[in-house]
Amino acid sequence: MGGYGLYVWGSYVVTFICIAGEILLISNRRRTLEKQYSHIEDLDNNETKNETTS
Amino acid sequence: MFMWIIKRDLLLAMRRQSDVLTTLFFFIIVVSLFPLSVGPEMNMLRTMAPGVVWVAALLASMLSLGRMFSNDYVDGTLEQMLLSPQSLSLLVLGKAFAHWLVTGVPLVLMAPVLGIQYDLPTDALLVLTAALLLGTPVLSLIGAIGAALTLGLRGGGVLVSLLVLPLYIPVLIFGAGAVEANMAGVAFDAHLSLIGAFLLVSIVFAPWAAASSLRVSLE
C-alpha cells in the first residue's frame, strides 16, 4: 500500500466497525422486542388460564 | 396586540431584574475569562476579540432562551395565547422581540466596553456593535424555534443548545468576519448586509416555525 497502508486499512476497518455496529444495534433492539412480546404473551396465557380454573 | 405582548414581556422582565443581569454578567465573565487563559499579550487578544465576543454573545442569548416560553407554559397563559384569535406567529414575534430587548440589547451596549478590554481600534468597535445589533435579533428568533420545540422537556436547556447552535453558525461566521475584515482594512459591508439578510429571512420564517412548534408542543 505504498506506506499508506495504515491510513487506508484504518479507515476501512472503522467503516466496517460502524456498519457492523449499526446492524447489531438493530437486531439487538429487535431481540429485546421479541422477549417483551413473549413475556406479554405468557402473561395473557396465565390470565386466561386462571380465569377458566377459578 | 404586538405592542401589548412586548410591553407585557418587558414588564415581566423588569419585575425580575435578575434575569436581565445574569445574562449580562455571564457575557462579561465569559469574555473576561479568555485573557486569563490565553495570556495578556495584546496582539493575540486583538485577533481573538471578535470571535470571543461573538461566541460569548451566542452563549449568553442561548442561556435565557429556556425562559422565553416556560413561565407562560407553566401558568397556562401560553394555552390562552394559542386559543386567542390573534395570529400566533405575531405573538411569537413579539416574544422574541421582547427576549431580544432583554438580552440582546444589553450585550450590544456592553460589547464596546469589553472590546476596549481587548484593545480593539475604535472603528472595529463600531463594526462589532453594528454586527451585534444586526445579529442578536437573529439569535433570538432562531432561538425561539428551539425554545418552542423543547418546551417542558426534561433536560431542555442543554437540548436547546444542541438544536440551535448549528443554526447560529452562519451569523457567527459573518459577525466575527465583519470585525476581522475591518481590522484587516478590507471592506466589511458585505458581511453586515449578509447578517441583515439573515435577519430579514428569520423575521419572516422563524415566528411561523416557532408557532407551529408551539402547537406541536402543546397539543
Added chain:
Amino acid sequence: MAINWFKYSSPASFYLLAGKMVPVFVFISVILLVVGLYVGFFVAPTDFQQGEAYRIIFIHVPAAWMSMFLYVVMAFWAGIGLAFNTRLSSMFATAIAPTGAMFTFIALWTGAVWGKPMWGTWWVWDARLTSELILFFLYIGFMSLQAAIDDPRRADKAGAIIALVGVINIPIIYFSVQWWNTLHQGASVSLNQAPAMATTMLTGMLIMVLASWMYSIAVILKRTRVIILERESHTAWVAELHKKGAI
C-alpha cells in the same frame, strides 16, 4: 389493474412488504460492495500524485454523498409526516437519522484519515470537512430531540420541524463555511476536487456509491420495521404475527 399503493401506507402492510424487500437489498448491496472493492483495489491504478492513499476515496466520497442525501430524504419524509399526519412517514424519518449520522461520522473519519498523508495533520478546517461536521451536529440534534420526547406523535412532529429548519439551513451553512474558508487562509489547503479521475477509479467509486445506497435502503427498512413493532406493540396484528412466530 390499478394497484392501490396507499395500501402500503399502513404500518401493518408496509411491515410485510419491507420484510420481503430487505433481503433483496442486502443481497444487491453485498454484490455491489464486492465488485466495487475489487475494482477499487485491483483494477484502479496507483495515483501518480497520492500513491495508494487515494483509495480511501472509495468510502469517503460515497459516505459524504450519502450523509447529505439521507438528510434531505429524512427531511422530506419528516415533512410528509408533518403535513399528512401519516405515522409511517415519520417513522421512516426517524429510521433514516441514525444511518445518516453514521455516514457523516464515516465521512468525517475517513476525511481526516485521508488528510493525514495529504496535508500532514488529522483535522484541517477545510470547507467541506467543516460543513460535514455541522451536518453531524444537525443529525445529533434531530435524534436527541426525538429521544427527549416520550410521546411518539409529538416527537415525530418536533423532529420534523427541526429537520425542515435544518434542511433550509444546509445551503446557507455550506456557503457561509465556503466563504469563511476562502476568506481566511485562502484555498491553499482545501482538498481540490478528487484527483484527476482515471475511468476505473471513477467507476469503482460510483459502484461503491450504489452499494452504499442499497445498504442504506436495507438498513433503514430494517430499522423501520423495528420502529413499527415498537410503536404498534398494542395492536392486534402484532400479537397475531407474534403467535405465528413470524415477527
